[in-house]
Amino acid sequence: MKSFLKTLLAVILGIFVSFFLVLVILIVILASTEEKIVIEPNSILKLTLDKEIIERTDKNPFSNIDILGIYNTKQIGLKELIENIKKAKYDDNIKGIYLELSSIDGGITTIKEIRKSLIDFKQSGKFLIAYGDYYSQGSYYLASVADSVFLNPEGSVELRGLNSQILFYKKVLEKIGIEAELIRHGKYKSAAEPFVSDKMSLENKEQFAQLLTSIWNDIVLDISASRKINVNTLNKLADDLEAYNPKTCLKYRLIDSTIYKDQVNEILLSLSGTKQKEPKFVDLSKYEKVPITNQLKFSKNKIALIYAYGDVVLGSGDEGTVSSERISEAIRNARTDTSIKAIVLRVNSPGGSAIASEIIWRELKLATKTKPVVASFGDYAASGGYYIACAANKIVAEPTTITGSLGVFGLMLHGKELLNNKLGITTENIKTNRHSDFPSYTRPLDEAEKKFMQNEIDRIYNTFINHVAEGRKMKTDDVDKIAQGRVWSGIDAYNVKLVDTLGTISDAISLAAQLANINNYRVVHLPKLEEPFEKILKEIGSTKIKINIPPYTDVYYYLEKISKFYDIQARLPFEIKIY
Helix, strand or coil, rough: CCCHHHHHHHHHHHHHHHHCCCCCHHHHHHCCCCCCCCCCEEEEEEEEECCEECCCCCCCCCCCCCCCCCCCCCCHHHHHHHHHHHHHCCCCCCCEEEECCCCCEECCCHHHHHHHHHHHHHHHEEEEEECCCCCHHHHHHHHCCCEEECCCCCCCCCCCCCCCCCCCCCHHHHHHHCCEEEEEEECCCCCCHHCCCCCCHHHHHHHHHHHHHHHHHHHHHHHHHHHHCCCHHHHHHHHHCCHHHHHHHCCCCCCCCCHHHHHHHHHHHHCCCCCCCCEEEEHHHHCCCCCCCCCCCCCCCCCEEEECEEECCCCCCCCCCCEHHHHHHHHHHHHHHHEEEEEEEEEEEEEEEEHHHHHHHHHHHHHCCCCCEEEEEEEEEHHHHHCCCCCCCCCCCCCCCEEEECCCCEEEECCCCHHHHHCCCCCCCCCCCCCCCCCCCCCCCHHHHEEEEHHHHHHHHHHHHHHHHHCCCCCCCHHHHHCCCCEEHHHHHHHHHCCECCCCCHHHHHHHHHHCCCCCCCEECCCCCCHHHHHHHHCCCCCCCCCCCCCCCCHHHHHHHHHCCCCEEEEEECCCCCC
């Protein structure tokens, strides 16, 4: 009977797996079948941007499917979004763009890049209209570039300035019997500070105040230029929280009118010149399938655009991590390919493993000996994210990019009290040498081990700033003065010579072409994305359920990330999220 049940279970499991694989194959085939999309005259490109915006999306047809329905997995690729805005600029069938915004899930620099692409779109003379039932601070920053900004009569504009809240875990660790030991180089290197303190250090307060002020000033200047509102007026509205009142928004010209969505549709009908009852909207997912008709003629000259976004980690990694093997291979392939005349490394990373950063840096350094290399910074390019790019011939960042943080740290956690006094677990070691059990989760570091760790961190820090000095053509002592783990905004990084120029990813590509002395070229995107079926097979059996219980989601994933710090880190202080 027992044998029969085992056989029956195996058969049922086999049938289920076979059915699942057949289903996967069918979906992949259907997803890969090119649907012929025809855009009718007088159409309007409708952008809602209510999904997470990442650097680029993958080809996995399951990437936007959430079977359990507990987590929003849908994403928008920044690359694809900007390409389609540019495509709409030259598409005679597209009369304008309609931004239907409330909240937007993207970093300030990501929003700034989209904003600049919309400014470029407006040069076509086509209309750009924005509407929101309400506007979050980020969505209003984007909407403010529109020809007309409309708001629901009972809506509001969230204009209150920037805030970054830091959670400290020292006391909760003490309560459960865990002690953290932090060893670092750089007085501003406050990564892991929440584990050893219950408040911010004076140096950390100083750098955060300057960072937030710099980014906020850039946002306010952009809004001021678009809406023709004095900067002082905008700051007063933010200080007094007056923008939450729609009448005040209208009074100070934050918006053009308070109307309902059906009234916006009437305006869009008039602007598009159609006599139908409803505007002919085309959403982004559909418009992406429309071929680009104004492409340059085929060119044998290529510029490689290499995406490095996520944490810097050792190993092969995947899309969404800056893995040492995967990114190094992409750089190496671009370096040895004679048809590739220049490389643009697109960095959107808070850093991570110091040794992984060194591996990628070496490949980029070798690439500069064969062809021009330009680094383009997104929301983040800090610590290890800056490390991997500092060998580039030129570095391009946005004023709002979070960068710098040139410092190194090591974090040790031990739970002797938790094991002994809380759980009643005791341990004994038998070792051949004095430090055979180093590092240990059952005891604190002794003085010799602390000295060893400090020496290692100092050594890696010195290597780091020497690489920066070489790449930036600066003296090591001068780099050390602006390093020390300090975080800079893009504009401040430009002022201290960590960045060459301010601009978008498109500006970086144009600069790379200029350095390579080529006019006609095409951009190839690396690393190559995995084929959908290949990726699905790899992920079968390794699916993780993501927890989404605000406000604990960010804390959970930060602690999970900390638990994977296997080596010395070159990483941003904390998880910086600006609201």
